[in-house]
Amino acid sequence: MNNRRLRGENMLTDAGRAEWAGRNAQASALATSPYKSDFPLLARKPELAFLDSAATAQRPKVVLEAQKSFYETMNANALRGLYELSVQATEAIQAARAHVASFLGLDGKKDARDIVFCRNASEALNMVAGSYAPTVLGPGDEVCITVMEHHSNLVPWQQACRAAGAKLVYMYPDDEGVIGEEEMRAKIGPRTKIVSAVHVSNVLGVENDVALMARIAHEFGAVMVVDGAQSVPHFPVDLTEIECDFFAFSAHKVYGPMGIGVLWGRHELLDAMPPFLTGGEMIESVTEQGATWAPVPEKFEAGTQDAAGIFALDAALTYVENVGFDAMMARERALVALCMRRLAELDFVRLIGPSDPAEHHGVVSFNVCTVHPHDVASILDMDGVAIRAGHHCAQPLLAYLGIDSCCRASLAFYNDSRDIDRLVEGLKHVWAMFHG
């Protein structure tokens, strides 16, 4: 561990940078992927078209190696031991905190203390709804969310509203998936205490203007919560531009390990907020009848942390930085455009979401006429194509769209046009089975 790392700086040498530049130069050719070889599962299954990265991404070798190397070289319980190994484990967690902060556009030194590690974005959002919301919500107050929330940023608010006697209010998108200022102002008002919105929809792929929502929320003294599970993997997120108050994401969607989530919150809010889980490591001192809390972020990290996972998340963010969002976004955008064009050529396929591929952020949802999405997914599976089908944990959105379920192909920068070819061939196969 060294200071550069602690500051969250990229560790690439000039030679390393040149190597990445060379690989990224090939990234505009969609027929092959210069990145698949980095991902052991994709390398091992060349016949698999993995089109479900929005559910969970694959992990590059460097991330898997980081996880292993933690256990092999620095395994000890972080934060509590006084010996060298434990100090190393603690430093690894602190370095990861700094890296996450800088990755989100924050100051890696100053803001690292406001990065709270937990299990996933769901848990992070539950922390806000479970610990922060009760301190501000009362009868007649409102929480405002969008109808395109994943259940993880919806059910916790239902629970919080129910407990406080508050009302849950929804913002709805237009035909292109856009929630405009007019809709925001119609729903966010003097009764609103919390606005919470998904940054990028896991079904439509659209990006919500969370910076504008945050400004409007703040006009009324409400706090702004952003679920970044689907945005962090696809474009640079700068929290100093969004100016929200809480932000959550999951490591496993940004090429990191499963079981690690991040909550960032404004320091004064986290500081004033009661703990979510209590127990070991989150205390300052304990007597028979009471306890005082450790400072933020430890106050929210009861029990032993998944230090190896956190260390691996650090490596995942470095990997993303090495590929670079410029290369990643250009490739994903080209793949999505190709996928949408190819699917539009199939007259039995109906695309869902905005018409502009640039608004999709890797997500292409669709339905095959008269064939249930589960049947589509099962038949595609026989052809080695992995997609998601169902309600995508967004049942209110699907109800709003007037559909019970849909298919979703989600693309990442490691996909190539052959994956899309296989999807298209598979869909022709689906159609032939039911209508051949």
Added chain:
Amino acid sequence: MGANIYATAALMEHNAHPDYKYDLADFTHEHEGVNPSCGDEMVLKLRLSGDGATIEEAAFTGSGCAVSQASADIMAELITGETVEEAKRLSALFVRMIQGGELTDEEQDDLDEAYELESISRMPARVKCAELAWRTLDEMV
């Protein structure tokens, strides 16, 4: 990779032409089944005989995948005219089969067309779809 259930004639035929998919007007029993993994809902309605012992008519409504729709249609056909006790026995047989349990030759014959869905037991992701109607039946009688 599991078996290709879509090559099963009974499944494709019952999905395309579900004779027992309609809203039964003079029902005596009604129950809703939900498949939480996809959100699909199914309403099963039965008309039992006056003494409550026999299923005179069975029908279902709702939307779902080919597996759940065909399975429901096959079940409704199978249990129509049977005693409630026999329907419960058949339902238990089906659930055992779909969860990978062994059936005797005689039990296979008892399930008739429903036995053609046996290969779904090797498609773990679709077991819940196939079970939906049968579990709904089991919960209501």
